[in-house]
Amino acid sequence: MIWKAEKNGRYSVKSGYRICVEEVINNDHLRKPGFWSGIWKLKVPPKVNNLVWRICRDCFPTRVKLRSRGINCPSECVTCADPHEDSYHILFHCQTAVDTWHAANVWHLISQFLSQLDNAPDIMFNLLQKLPSDQMERIVTIMWSIWKVRNLKLWQQVSDSTVTILERAKHLLEGWRTANRKQSRTSEEVASVLPNASHLNEGAIPKWSKP
Numbered sequence: 001m002i003w004k005a006e007k008n009g010r011y012s013v014k015s016g017y018r019i020c021v022e023e024v025i026n027n028d029h030l031r032k033p034g035f036w037s038g039i040w041k042l043k044v045p046p047k048v049n050n051l052v053w054r055i056c057r058d059c060f061p062t063r064v065k066l067r068s069r070g071i072n073c074p075s076e077c078v079t080c081a082d083p084h085e086d087s088y089h090i091l092f093h094c095q096t097a098v099d100t101w102h103a104a105n106v107w108h109l110i111s112q113f114l115s116q117l118d119n120a121p122d123i124m125f126n127l128l129q130k131l132p133s134d135q136m137e138r139i140v141t142i143m144w145s146i147w148k149v150r151n152l153k154l155w156q157q158v159s160d161s162t163v164t165i166l167e168r169a170k171h172l173l174e175g176w177r178t179a180n181r182k183q184s185r186t187s188e189e190v191a192s193v194l195p196n197a198s199h200l201n202e203g204a205i206p207k208w209s210k211p
């Protein structure tokens, strides 16, 4: 007897799981149409990609979302006491967010979609499709910072200014970009020193070998 889902013919839980998820169980109801590849193409720290994915997947843990999952918490916005703290409110309606977008000089880019769309996932997909990636990378990192300030207010009673929100986003994105540039330069240097390492891709970490 052989197990066709593995090359070596032996059963593995991993391949069994994959067959269940992809072939046996009908998971069409879980699929949501949208420009998902746009999220993973953004060159931002992974926690920012993850945040955008959560917003688009409609599982961003705002108070309204938590209440819909049976968690007993207030529904008011942590920052401005608006009665309905959902992702649309936090990102595009709350005064903190609007002030931040104005200060970042991108409100005109975002607000063009707000008159046509009323939910955060659709707005995000439109932004991802229509804005250049460097602009979008900055915007989503600022979103992360807006969410961060909301959590700081909730858990540590700290109120950050718009300037601090933007500075935090800038610091995160620039730090991450610098670290990634350094890493790819290091592997280029290694490739030029070691002739047999020239096959290394840019950004790949060279394998350790015995000195």
Ligand SMILES: [Zn+2]
Pocket: 077, 078, 079, 080, 081, 082, 089, 090, 093, 094, 095
């Ligand atoms: Zn608010």
